[in-house]
Amino acid sequence: MLRVESISYKLNNRPLLKDISFCIRPGEMVALLGANGAGKSTLMRLLSGERKPDSGRIMLYGADIKGYNRKVLATKRAYLQQYNPITMAFSVKEIVMMGRYGFKSLSSAKNDQLALTETMEICGLTDLADRSMLSLSGGEQQRVHLARILAQLWDNKDSVLLLDEPTNNMDIQFQHQTLAIAAAMAKKGYMIIVVLHEVNLAAQYASRIIILKDGRKWWDGTPVQVLTPQHMYTAFGIHAQAYTDQSSLKTIIVPKEIKLDAGKFNTNLKTTQQPVYKLKTIETDELINLQSVKI
Numbered sequence: 466m467l468r469v470e471s472i473s474y475k476l477n478n479r480p481l482l483k484d485i486s487f488c489i490r491p492g493e494m495v496a497l498l499g500a501n502g503a504g505k506s507t508l509m510r511l512l513s514g515e516r517k518p519d520s521g522r523i524m525l526y527g528a529d530i531k532g533y534n535r536k537v538l539a540t541k542r543a544y545l546q547q548y549n550p551i552t553m554a555f556s557v558k559e560i561v562m563m564g565r566y567g568f569k570s571l572s573s574a575k576n577d578q579l580a581l582t583e584t585m586e587i588c589g590l591t592d593l594a595d596r597s598m599l600s601l602s603g604g605e606q607q608r609v610h611l612a613r614i615l616a617q618l619w620d621n622k623d624s625v626l627l628l629d630e631p632t633n634n635m636d637i638q639f640q641h642q643t644l645a646i647a648a649a650m651a652k653k654g655y656m657i658i659v660v661l662h663e664v665n666l667a668a669q670y671a672s673r674i675i676i677l678k679d680g681r682k683w684w685d686g687t688p689v690q691v692l693t694p695q696h697m698y699t700a701f702g703i704h705a706q707a708y709t710d711q712s713s714l715k716t717i718i719v720p721k722e723i724k725l726d727a728g729k730f731n732t733n734l735k736t737t738q739q740p741v742y743k744l745k746t747i748e749t750d751e752l753i754n755l756q757s758v759k760i
């Protein structure tokens with residue numbers, strides 16, 4: 466279990482995270498949502514150990530992560546950062562194998578090879594194994610980094626995967642595949658925390674959603690509890706409708722209208738009021754059957 470106990474964090478005297486507490490059990494996939502600058506990546510950096518909280522504790526399986534041996538911690542926690550620039554011509558399989566380097570002495574060569582082969586296969590990279598990372602597209606590179614952190618924890622389901630915007634640069638097929646992989650890992654017993662911007666992907670795959678606003682945790686619950694029009698307005702400033710897809714019983718958020726600042730776009734818009742871009746309202750029976758998505 467991962468338990469976050471009242472953590473706060475300041476940078477240059479500016480509070481970025483304030484008194485955040487929550488707990489994740491094995492098998493849960495929690496999506497972290499919030500507007501730009503809400504503090505999602507900062508929270509992930511604290512959970513990953515990249516930064517230390519000013520107050521509060523992060524407990525993993527009953528022990529403060531501060532007290533863990535680094536190699537042991539590498540077998541229990543993996544972190545996919547939002548940006549993973551690669552400037553040297555490593556091959557795809559070399560990058561994925563880097564997921565195993567942190568605890569090399571704790572793992573056999575056979576296990577390392579198995580983790581490499583299986584994670585590359587699940588991320589659709591087998592055919593790209595010998596390609597240079599520098600020759601890959603942004604979405605392909607992101608899949609390699611996903612495989613790298615899956616490889617890190619591949620043989621230890623008592624662990625936590627921290628995924629900060631893992632679907633960056635991915636096309637729709639790989640966005641769904643990535644989150645389906647994360648959900649499948651959760652089903653095996655892993656704890657998953659994933660930062661997402663696309664609320665409907667969060668609704669579809671996460672078992673729980675936490676919304677941050679201005680560095681605080683505002684809501685924490687099931688997608689149905691958290692993704693309401695009122696919360697969408699408070700967290701993101703958008704007017705939206707919430708539907709329940711009748712076949713999957715998943716929530717779907719559809720923006721209704723987007724406010725634009727007229728003056729900054731077109732002086733021909735002669736109005737003293739903010740214009741509103743009306744979006745077509747989608748009827749429930751037009752919605753995609755979300756259950757048909759498989760790994």
Ligand SMILES: Nc1ncnc2c1ncn2[C@@H]1O[C@H](COP(=O)(O)OP(=O)(O)OP(=O)(O)O)[C@@H](O)[C@H]1O
Nearest residue numbers: 476477481499500501502503504505506507508547
């Ligand atoms: N190194 C830094 N120096 C100054 N301010 C920072 C730094 N890192 C983060 N911040 C500020 O902290 C706040 C939270 O940033 P964070 O990256 O956690 O937000 P986020 O919710 O992940 O946003 P996004 O959705 O845009 O990725 C922002 O206002 C950001 O400008």
